[in-house]
Amino acid sequence: MKIVSPLLEYLFSNKMMKQVGSYEGEYTKSVYLPFNTTALVGTQYYLFPDEVLNSKNNTIRCIEIVDSLTNAVAPVSPARDNLSIAQLRQGSLYLTNRKREIIAQIPLALLVRRLNAGKVTFFDFPGTINWQTCFVQFDSLSTGINQTHCLTLRVSYFPKEEKTK
């Protein structure tokens, strides 16, 4: 017999909670944000347009930031170093919807999986995410970031089913 409290049932049914080891997503991909110049405090660094991750076509279920200890070098050309924790703790990720409203703001270091005992961060956004208007912003840069660095995000997602006529 499985006993579920009304509160747990509410959290599950409203998608506020899910099992840690549960299915992350049907697909996963890494996306990269290489820095072409020295990063500046207060500047918004927008993620590159990505037709796969644009939530009009897909539903994002988890985002992980890959730091330099998880993977030292990003597979971009020319090769760039992934950001270290000292660099990541200086900025935040801002996720926006199609009206460009910020619906989530999360410090970058909180999304590093290895610092959370291997647990990824789950999402279930209301409406749709507009990937190319999501951005990263740094609020201090005592540990510099320049054109040798790259921010790597690993995103898991489900494709939305097409409605048949």
Next chain:
Amino acid sequence: MNNLVIKRSQQIEFRLVGSLGTGKRYFATDIPNLSANNVVVYGIEFFTASQQTTTPTGNTVVSASTGIVCTLRDNKKQEFMYQVPMYTLIRSNNAGLIVLLKPRIINLTDCYVQITNTSSLNLNESVAANIYYDLIDGN
């Protein structure tokens, strides 16, 4: 084992202004888009300078968490989470699990932190947290 799913999130902060003193209350700064009574908070996560050095408002984040307790109040002024150690609410101290709350409308500017030990804390630093919430109409 279950973990929180982020629907919406917003960073909040409690600025250590005036003077540093044990037992003194430092209230959360106002965030206009959370002021309307249509925000239901269901999770909270604190962090220190190990996770974020400076808040988006430009304030230095506290480096220590062991001398701070947090109290959350709802819109009926009830202290539904009273003097919970900040250390307990840091995700990396809980095997990566985010603290879930019974969903309720909070009165953000009524929520506060108190200092129990001033060591490693400095005036004008901020105690930073992320709250996870949904809107009542679900949009």
